[in-house]
Amino acid sequence: MNTEKQRQAIIATAHRRYATKKYDPTKHISTADWQTILEVGRLSPSSFGYEPWQFVLIDSDQVKQDIKPFSWGAVNSINGADKLLLILARTDVSYDSAYVARLVSDVKGHIYSKSSPVSQNFKHFQENDLQLDSPRARFDWAAKQCYIAMANMMTAAAELGIDSCPIEGFNYRQMNQYLKVHHLADTKHWRAAVMVSFGYRDQPIKPKVRQPLSAIYRTI
Ligand SMILES: Cc1cc2nc3c(=O)[nH]c(=O)nc-3n(C[C@H](O)[C@H](O)[C@H](O)COP(=O)(O)O)c2cc1C
Structure with missing residues (x-):
């Protein structure tokens, strides 16, 4: 059974995490x-x-x-955050992609085959359940997962007393073009999903403004 102290600590972390607008550039x-x-x-x-x-x-x-002119939502972070992280999402995750073949064999240590039950389940899931019927839909599906990683990193940072800011305030077309022209990413397979900055705030934490739970939670 969890204690009230543990619950309060979790809620305190959620209050502590906020989208930092002003960082102290001297802190690392x-x-x-x-x-x-x-x-x-x-x-x-x-x-x-x-x-x-x-x-x-x-x-x-x-x-x-270079990215500042088309990254309006990142200007505060560029000016003061200690770390600016760009998260790229894979564009071509599908049951028959070289990417999935590598993940399955090299990372998971399983024998990969396009016709295996897992591969065929994945194909059915992507094509029928999620209806990922365009390159854009496939990218967006991958990008959603990048946001999960980003959220976890921001929560971990808050636990460590480190501030953060999620950033999608930038021009995605220009960012991908920049990465391509400067050979900073294989933009055929990897495109910008989101950015997130980390550092130490130089401003008070603003109290949270949120809808009440009754407006966003219900039981069916
Ligand atoms: C996906 C996402 C993208 C965001 N993009 C930006 C951004 O580009 N620049 C910025 O300053 N804040 C950005 N924010 C921060 C939100 O404005 C902020 O989280 C929201 O107003 C709630 O405030 P809080 O995070 O301080 O509780 C973004 C938040 C999310 C979740």
Whole structure:
């Protein structure tokens, strides 16, 4: 049985996490804390366990300045956050892709075959249940999973007393074009899903403004 203290600690973490607008650029995340946040991202759940993500740390000042003009939602983070992470989503996760074949054989250690029950279940799931009938739908499905990893990383950061900000305020077409032109990503297979920054705030945490539970939760 969990204690009231544990429950309160979880809620306190949820209040502590907020979308940081002003970071203190002089404060840095320790290597151990950063590795912990990344590890939580790595351990995140994904559909069928196919991990359709890549975590790209934007460390280069040049890159940060280059993307600023089309990344309005990231300007505060670029100006002060210690870490700016771009999460890329895989574009072509399907039962017969080389990507899934590699994941199944190299990561999961199973024998891969397009005709295996797992592969065929996955095909049916994607095509019939989710109706992923376009490259865009497939990308969006992969990107949803990137958001799960991002959320887990932000919660872990809050637990560690580290602030964060989720960022989708940028021009996706220009970002992908930038990554392609500068050979920073294989944009045929990987495209920008979302960004997230981490660091230490230079502002008070704003109290949460949310709908009451009664407006968003019901039982059927
Ligand atoms: C998917 C997503 C994208 C967001 N994009 C941005 C962004 O580009 N820039 C920004 O400053 N905040 C961004 N936010 C932060 C939200 O505005 C913020 O989470 C929301 O207003 C609730 O406030 P809180 O996170 O401080 O509780 C984003 C949040 C989410 C979940």
